[in-house]
Amino acid sequence: MADEKLPSRSEDFSEWYNQLVLRAELADYAPVRGCMVVRPYGWALWENIQQALDRRFKATGHENVAFPLFIPRSFIDKEKHHVEGFSPELAVVTIGGGEVLAEPLVVRPTSETIVGHMWSKWIKSYRDLPVLMNQWNSVVRWEMRTKLFLRTLEFFWQEGHTAHATREEAEVETRQMLDIYTDFAVNDAAIPVVPGRKSDSEKFAGADITYSIEAMMGDGKALQAGTSHFLGQNFAEAFEVRYLDQGGQLQHCWTTSWGLSTRFIGAIIMVHGDDQGLVLPPKLAPFQVVVVPIYKSEEEKTVVLEAARKVKTTLTAGGIRVKLDEREGMSPGWKFNDWEMRGVPLRIELGPKDVAKQSAMLARRDRPGREGKAPAALDGLLQAVTALLDEIQKAMHDRALAFRQAHTHVSNSYDEFKSAVETGFASAHWCGSSECEGRIKEETKATQRCIPMEQPRETGACVLCGKPSLERAIFARAY
């Protein structure tokens, strides 16, 4: 429960984040190291994220499926890069029912291998393609250093898996899903992101090309908020996923995979949150509006609550998610602070004076103070609230974008670059070599985030070695 002030965001960003997650009751630490419990308010947020994505997946022809949690250990070994990337962080089951297993099982770190195995049974003809699947599940990766939502041993996500007849089709799919993530981030989460291509060293283990959306957090650090992989024929070859084409030739499929996790909740917290707590984008907030009734006497209480319930009914009928805070024993001021902590986008204060005047006081979460005069009558409330929620959604995005732009520096020298990554993103020419990338990481702690899809066509010189470069990459310290 919220009773004390949070640490200030500017003074101790990390502690601010940790306490906010706990105090807003999004999640709590589980008794196992690195694991968390997602609490009702956090899960409600995740459900809204799920719905926003799932409808986009369905609209583009994907179907949901459920693959098992356990994968035979040998599956992981079948794809060279995959095994190299994931072996160090596997959780392995060696005993089942009291017996040592003939073959150990890994708890899925991701499902490309078992999906590939099943596809080899299901896919025989070009007529079976494309296969467009997605699953909502959790996976386990034995990370060394964990942080609530951002990196836990088990995390919830969706993983999409598709198989195609041609390289072109698979590439289009990979890019399409990146676009969907971008659209979701920008329009639903109000988080401006940079879609781009990862360097070889930052690529998914087993992918030919990895794309990501990169977001800037409130401390200037980068967070990979979603990824889409073009897997080439790597997994199709490893698992013999083949089909007969129209000419009767046996061909390997081209596959993709793409994912977005509960880490995204961390991004929402760190992009929009302030010293008062969470600031949730209206499209994803569990409650878009909270109604706080204000009264002294029993008579006032009766009148105010009746009006408040009417407000709730009106707004709910208009498709708005409303919470009416009828809790006894907390002062209005306490409730204001509590809902600010939880990031509800819009607050309606309803007291005897408002009821008498047939009006309501509105306060936006994304900026201080109140919206001055409330709408004249309750009749106009739904319209006013709808309009305000749209405004808030847009203002949150614009503010985050302005912040990112203010903290993104186009660096043309290594000195500029080094100071840029202290506070945000550096956009710099890079020769593409992993040597330069590695040295940059060592010397500045900044990693290559992505080569943005959209950028001016210009030639330049690698910010480190000076060799010619055709495009700029974003570098930043990352979560």
Next chain:
RNA sequence: CGGGGAGUGGCUCAGCCUGGUAGAGCACCUGGUUCGGGACCAGGGGGUCGGAGGUUCAAAUCCUCUCUCCCCGACCA
């Protein structure tokens, strides 16, 4: 896994150095007064001091091992 910090009612912490049988504030429960920006008074419940072992007449306190959390690095969505 290396370096640093910390585990004492739900939370923040005092007590530990110098062993003597657990305390404060907040939160929670009850009653009353309050209520337009984190109310007040009175009464009450709740802790085998992270866990295990050891030393001792006696351990929150001393010793050993272990688990967990936070910060900084290596690994990563």
